[in-house]
Amino acid sequence: MGIDFQLILDSLGPLLLGLEITLELLFGAIVIGFACGLAMALLRLMPILKWPAAAYIYFFRGTPLLVQIFMIYYGMPQLGFVRHSVLWPILREPQWCMLLALVLNTTAYTAEILRGGFLGVSKGLREAGLALGLTRPQVFIKITFPLALRLALPAYGNEMVSLLKSTALASTITLLDVTGVARTIVARSFAPYEIFISAAVIYLALTGVIQRAVGVIETRLNRYLKR
Numbered sequence: 033m034g035i036d037f038q039l040i041l042d043s044l045g046p047l048l049l050g051l052e053i054t055l056e057l058l059f060g061a062i063v064i065g066f067a068c069g070l071a072m073a074l075l076r077l078m079p080i081l082k083w084p085a086a087a088y089i090y091f092f093r094g095t096p097l098l099v100q101i102f103m104i105y106y107g108m109p110q111l112g113f114v115r116h117s118v119l120w121p122i123l124r125e126p127q128w129c130m131l132l133a134l135v136l137n138t139t140a141y142t143a144e145i146l147r148g149g150f151l152g153v154s155k156g157l158r159e160a161g162l163a164l165g166l167t168r169p170q171v172f173i174k175i176t177f178p179l180a181l182r183l184a185l186p187a188y189g190n191e192m193v194s195l196l197k198s199t200a201l202a203s204t205i206t207l208l209d210v211t212g213v214a215r216t217i218v219a220r221s222f223a224p225y226e227i228f229i230s231a232a233v234i235y236l237a238l239t240g241v242i243q244r245a246v247g248v249i250e251t252r253l254n255r256y257l258k259r
Contacts, residue, residue, distance in 0.1 A: 036226050043217060043230040050213035051234065053127065057199045057209065058238075061134035062192060068135065069142025076147050085143070092140035097198055100137060105129040105205045126205045134198060141191050149184030150176065182253045189246035193239050200235075210234055 075085035092100065108114045108123055122128045153176050161171035203212035214231040218224045 035229075036223065039221070039223055039226040040230050040233075043214075043221075043227050044233070046217060047210055047213050047227075047230055047234055050208050050210040053202065053207055053209040053212075054196075054199050054238075057127070057131055057134060057202060058192075058196055060131050061138050061195055061199075064131075064135045065138035065142055065195075068139040070146055072139055072143035073146035073150060076143060077150060089140040089143055092137050093144070097133065097137050098201055098204065101130065101133040101201055101205060104133050126202075126207050130199075130202045130205060130207060134195065137198070138191065138195050141194075142188065145184045145187045145191060146180060148187070149180030149182075152183045153179045178253070182250075185246060185250050185253065189243065189250075192242050192246070196235065196238055196242065 072085050072088065075081045076089070104123075105126060108129075114120060114123060123132075157175055157179070158171050161175045162168070166174065199209060200211040202209045203215055206212075208216065210231055214227050218227045221227065
């Protein structure tokens with residue numbers, strides 16, 4: 033019994049119907065998660081506030097994302113103050129719950145990636161900026177952050193790819209992303225092998241786009257290192 037390549041091709045179209053949700057979750061988590069991760073990384077570098085930030089990072093890096101999704105989607109509705117809050121119209125929707133779980137999770141990983149970048153910036157460069165008359169905020173904006181971003185970019189590119197694959201867990205809470213649509217088609221066609229190959233092709237294409245974009249940005253940031 034061979035592989036039905038025609039079924040693989042025919043299923044690509046229907047699977048693309050779930051691409052919108054996948055991309056919304058991915059880009060929403062990247063944008064919000066990077067901003068929150070940057071703030072968390074700065075807290076980790078502060079003597080007093082580093083312990084709460086470290087506890088947050090330890091929890092979300094130390095527990096499975098699937099467990100975090102279930103805690104938010106199934107657990108939060110059990111809390112009365114959540115059901116009676118102004119956030120309930122948002123938190124009762126599975127897409128917002130999934131986005132929240134992805135943001136909370138990627139914030140922890142992004143914070144550690146950026147913290148490593150900040151620690152990799154030489155103290156002498158910061159002191160040189162201050163010696164030139166720059167203020168501390170200017171030193172951070174013009175020297176520390178660009179250099180830290182350049183150092184952290186390869187690892188953050190891996191985090192974005194990991195985040196893309198994590199969006200597939202949205203199907204566990206009824207969302208029809210690419211994986212969710214694939215599961216629906218499999219239930220009708222009883223051809224899991226071909227359908228999930230089609231889904232894998234879509235994820236591979238998206239991964240290639242992310243890696244290419246990161247490569248372009250990395251080349252741009254490192255243009256001064258070329259002879």
